[in-house]
Amino acid sequence: MSSDPSRNGVQPEPSAAPAAPAHTAPPPRALPGGGVSRAHRLVALVVDRPGVLNRVASLMRARNFNIDSLAVSRTDRADISRMTITLHGDDVAVEQAAKQLYRLIDVLKVQDVTSEPTVEHELALVKIRATDSTRAEILKLVEMSRGRAVDVSAEAIIAEVSGPETDVDAFVALVRTYGIKELVRTGAVVMARGAQSIEEALKR
Amino acid sequence: MTTRQSDPAHPPSQAAPPSDPAARPRRSHVPGDGTDHARRVEKARKDMLHEGASATAGRPALKRTRIGADVVCEALLRQGVEVFFSYPGGVILPLYDVLGDYPQLRHVLVRHEQGGAHAADGYARVTGKVGVCMGTSGPGATNLVTGIGTALLDSIPMVAITGNVPAALIGKDAFQEIDINGITLPMTKHNYLVRNADDLPRVLAEAFHIARTGRPGPVHVDITKDALQQETRAEHPTDDQVMAGLPGFRPNLDGHGRQLKLAALELARAKRPVILAGHGVLHAEAWDDLRAFAEKTQIPVAWTLLGIGAIDETHPLAYGFMGMHGWKHVNRAIQSADLLFAVGMRFDDRVTGNVRTYAPYARIVHVDIDPAEIGKNVAVEVPIVGDAGRVLRALLPMVPEVDPLARADYFAELADWKADSEGSSWHGSGAWRDGHLSADYVVSRIGELSGHEANYVADVGQNQMWLARYAGFRSPNSHVSSGGLGTMGFSVPAAMGAALGRPDRETWAITGDGGFQMTFQELMTLVQDHIPVKIALFDNKKLGMIRQWQEIIYAGNYHSAHLLGPDYLKLADAFGIPAFSAATPDEVDGAIRAAQAVDGPALIWFQIAEEQNVFPMMPAGKGLSDLIENWGGADE
Ligand SMILES: Cc1ncc(C[n+]2csc(CCOP(=O)(O)OP(=O)(O)O)c2C)c(N)n1
Numbered sequence: 018m019s020s021d022p023s024r025n026g027v028q029p030e031p032s033a034a035p036a037a038p039a040h041t042a043p044p045p046r047a048l049p050g051g052g053v054s055r056a057h058r059l060v061a062l063v064v065d066r067p068g069v070l071n072r073v074a075s076l077m078r079a080r081n082f083n084i085d086s087l088a089v090s091r092t093d094r095a096d097i098s099r100m101t102i103t104l105h106g107d108d109v110a111v112e113q114a115a116k117q118l119y120r121l122i123d124v125l126k127v128q129d130v131t132s133e134p135t136v137e138h139e140l141a142l143v144k145i146r147a148t149d150s151t152r153a154e155i156l157k158l159v160e161m162s163r164g165r166a167v168d169v170s171a172e173a174i175i176a177e178v179s180g181p182e183t184d185v186d187a188f189v190a191l192v193r194t195y196g197i198k199e200l201v202r203t204g205a206v207v208m209a210r211g212a213q214s215i216e217e218a219l220k221r
Numbered sequence: 222m223t224t225r226q227s228d229p230a231h232p233p234s235q236a237a238p239p240s241d242p243a244a245r246p247r248r249s250h251v252p253g254d255g256t257d258h259a260r261r262v263e264k265a266r267k268d269m270l271h272e273g274a275s276a277t278a279g280r281p282a283l284k285r286t287r288i289g290a291d292v293v294c295e296a297l298l299r300q301g302v303e304v305f306f307s308y309p310g311g312v313i314l315p316l317y318d319v320l321g322d323y324p325q326l327r328h329v330l331v332r333h334e335q336g337g338a339h340a341a342d343g344y345a346r347v348t349g350k351v352g353v354c355m356g357t358s359g360p361g362a363t364n365l366v367t368g369i370g371t372a373l374l375d376s377i378p379m380v381a382i383t384g385n386v387p388a389a390l391i392g393k394d395a396f397q398e399i400d401i402n403g404i405t406l407p408m409t410k411h412n413y414l415v416r417n418a419d420d421l422p423r424v425l426a427e428a429f430h431i432a433r434t435g436r437p438g439p440v441h442v443d444i445t446k447d448a449l450q451q452e453t454r455a456e457h458p459t460d461d462q463v464m465a466g467l468p469g470f471r472p473n474l475d476g477h478g479r480q481l482k483l484a485a486l487e488l489a490r491a492k493r494p495v496i497l498a499g500h501g502v503l504h505a506e507a508w509d510d511l512r513a514f515a516e517k518t519q520i521p522v523a524w525t526l527l528g529i530g531a532i533d534e535t536h537p538l539a540y541g542f543m544g545m546h547g548w549k550h551v552n553r554a555i556q557s558a559d560l561l562f563a564v565g566m567r568f569d570d571r572v573t574g575n576v577r578t579y580a581p582y583a584r585i586v587h588v589d590i591d592p593a594e595i596g597k598n599v600a601v602e603v604p605i606v607g608d609a610g611r612v613l614r615a616l617l618p619m620v621p622e623v624d625p626l627a628r629a630d631y632f633a634e635l636a637d638w639k640a641d642s643e644g645s646s647w648h649g650s651g652a653w654r655d656g657h658l659s660a661d662y663v664v665s666r667i668g669e670l671s672g673h674e675a676n677y678v679a680d681v682g683q684n685q686m687w688l689a690r691y692a693g694f695r696s697p698n699s700h701v702s703s704g705g706l707g708t709m710g711f712s713v714p715a716a717m718g719a720a721l722g723r724p725d726r727e728t729w730a731i732t733g734d735g736g737f738q739m740t741f742q743e744l745m746t747l748v749q750d751h752i753p754v755k756i757a758l759f760d761n762k763k764l765g766m767i768r769q770w771q772e773i774i775y776a777g778n779y780h781s782a783h784l785l786g787p788d789y790l791k792l793a794d795a796f797g798i799p800a801f802s803a804a805t806p807d808e809v810d811g812a813i814r815a816a817q818a819v820d821g822p823a824l825i826w827f828q829i830a831e832e833q834n835v836f837p838m839m840p841a842g843k844g845l846s847d848l849i850e851n852w853g854g855a856d857e
């Protein structure tokens with residue numbers, strides 16, 4: 018988390034004492050969380066105990082943070098699960114979400130990887146309406162989008178596409194005209210590039 | 222959906238049943254009969270109905286096997302619990318079955334589980350130890366919830382234990398089954414559901430450790446009935462084992478060196494600094510550190526509602542109670558400060574009012590043990606995560622000693638403001654009109670006649686604010702108040718716990734007539750257990766704080782503010798509690814002394830002015846500079 022204080026909307030340190038006279042109206046104090054909202058990705062390592070997903074979800078709800086997507090899985094360590102949480106908010110609000118997560122006893126580590134170089138991936142299955150006249154066209158689009166047709170039947174095609182969230186968005190938009198019968202997305206999973214490891218950081 | 226499976230043990234017969242009942246094939250209505258799961262459910266059902274033989278019945282602890290219920294008692298003793306507050310019920314009966322074997326554990330049979338939770342809370346607040354309450358499943362557990370929530374919002378170390386239905390019945394809507402774990406999940410520091418006696422030693426040790434370590438808070442442990450009954454040899458873990466089992470729980474206690482340096486710089490530069498002392502100072506037992514720090518830096522100390530007692534109010538640097546009903550001079554000092562040094566407080570909305578106009582000239586150093594509190598409500602310049610005491614001790618040698626003369630102008634201005642505000646708002650409500658009994662007078666007399674050294678336990682509403690403002694607090698942990706949740710009905714039960722926690726001093730329950738009527742069933746507990754709580758009932762025949770808001774904010778639309786009450790002398794008499802009444806100022810001292818002379822609980826019915834307001838008042842949504850200091854008639 019950055020330590021740049023100006024990000025909090027705090028005025029930079031004055032060189033002289035701020036002995037403003039009482040009659041000049043001071044600028045309003047900045048409200049935490051009132052800044053520009055953008056998508057953030059939090060990676061959380063949690064102890065794999067019953068109810069831990071419930072705790073995280075409940076906390077986000079109770080604290081008024083809106084989760085866009087949440088992907089949960091095992092890690093290479095039997096006792097530890099990993100969550101990738103996508104949410105919108107200004108940097109301060111998301112930092113607050115991370116700090117609230119840390120209050121959960123089962124949460125081991127939370128990292129906001131939004132500004133870090135990461136590999137990001139999401140998988141989607143899209144069941145697209147297909148007819149004799151559109152089938153070939155759809156298959157072509159799937160192929161061009163580096164997807165796979167995993168099921169082809171008389172009236173539908175299930176396409177599997179994966180990649181960054183934006184790629185999946187683009188594919189879905191592309192095939193919408195044919196008619197989407199069903200859509201399922203896993204939500205993004207991310208991993209920081211390079212040798213650094215959030216799991217290894219735990220051991221320290 | 223599955224329906225009844227064909228059952229190999231009882232093949233459905235095609236023929237009409239023979240008339241001889243013994244010869245008729247019998248149907249089983251047990252879902253999935255014959256499976257392991259079905260057997261477990263059926264056994265659990267039998268146990269619920271007490272068909273299972275008691276493992277303990279009539280046998281002393283040493284002559285019988287050790288069961289989960291024993292583990293609970295052992296754990297309480299290991300944790301130094303002397304007293305706990307509880308109420309029995311079906312699934313927690315196995316515990317009551319063994320309690321007799323642990324005479325060192327004092328069990329107080331409350332009259333309502335909410336009372337038990339508040340009592341545990343009051344006990345914790347005056348002792349700094351973990352308070353313990355218990356209840357049965359279902360309604361017993363839900364009755365605890367308000368008390369657990371009260372403890373959460375005020376960071377009170379508490380362990381709440383409930384029984385639950387046998388593990389195999391969970392999820393079947395069994396009798397008195399409720400998803401209490403789901404209910405307490407967002408309102409505890411942590412919670413557990415224990416289905417196996419072998420897990421109990423670890424879970425209970427963790428629960429106490431979590432409740433008291435770092436920022437304290439309530440922990441709820443839900444134990445299935447069969448876990449209470451199972452035999453177990455599981456041993457209690459060592460502290461190291463407990464720590465190792467909680468890798469995600471490592472509170473940061475020491476402030477970061479670089480942040481401490483930044484804070485020292487801020488302190489050295491400030492011309493009009495104010496210390497904001499909160500509950501964290503009391504949790505950290507850092508009152509001496511706070512005083513030393515304030516004296517060396519010559520910074521006046523303001524306190525939050527729960528920070529009362531962090532400094533002796535008669536100390537020259539003690540400036541006063543801040544916030545919505547705080548002193549005007551204190552709020553003025555904050556609004557004109559160039560530095561706020563906040564320690565162990567969380568910039569609650571009752572403290573800041575509108576954040577945009579809060580302390581507009583001040584830079585802020587914020588010390589708190591919970592990183593999530595820093596930057597949550599107010600953006601700060603220097604965050605320091607750590608224990609209040611450790612941070613203050615680390616900072617002390619880093620700050621220059623300030624000569625009081627260097628702050629002479631500042632102190633002179635503060636003194637002026639103080640004289641001015643104490644003079645104007647002391648009796649600012651006009652209650653003296655017509656010789657009515659004024660609540661602030663009563664509170665100040667109670668403080669005076671008890672030497673400012675008792676346990677003073679507030680309820681919620683006007684009475685709470687009068688106590689905070691006028692009693693005069695001189696020692697730490699003597700003021701007990703439901704600050705965060707603002708739970709009416711808190712006072713009498715919490716005072717019960719406080720009296721048991723600190724029997725060396727008097728205990729006063731300060732309560733309004735509304736709050737008193739919420740939980741006065743605990744009067745009987747006071748009598749049965751001979752708990753010497755002195756109840757000061759401030760009867761304005763009103764939900765006074767509601768009436769005040771309606772008068773000032775809702776244009777005098779007094780819907781439901783008026784409240785009938787019983788004849789409180791008769792009421793107390795029915796419980797066997799000596800009671801006194803005072804309706805005029807000259808009756809006050811006598812009534813207080815009479816109550817003090819009673820060996821055991823006593824009640825004073827103070828018939829105070831019906832329409833007295835607490836001033837000043839910062840209307841919700843407004844700022845600290847927008848205080849209302851009087852209202853209505855000429856003398857108000
Ligand atoms: C359990 C609960 N319900 C409602 C409220 C809202 N409330 C706050 S103060 C108050 C009035 C309290 O009246 P009383 O106990 O007589 O105290 P007074 O203000 O008159 O001193 C009410 C209803 C509350 N704080 N707690």
Ligand SMILES: [Mg+2]
Pocket residue numbers: 733734735759760761762763764765
């Ligand atoms: Mg009242």
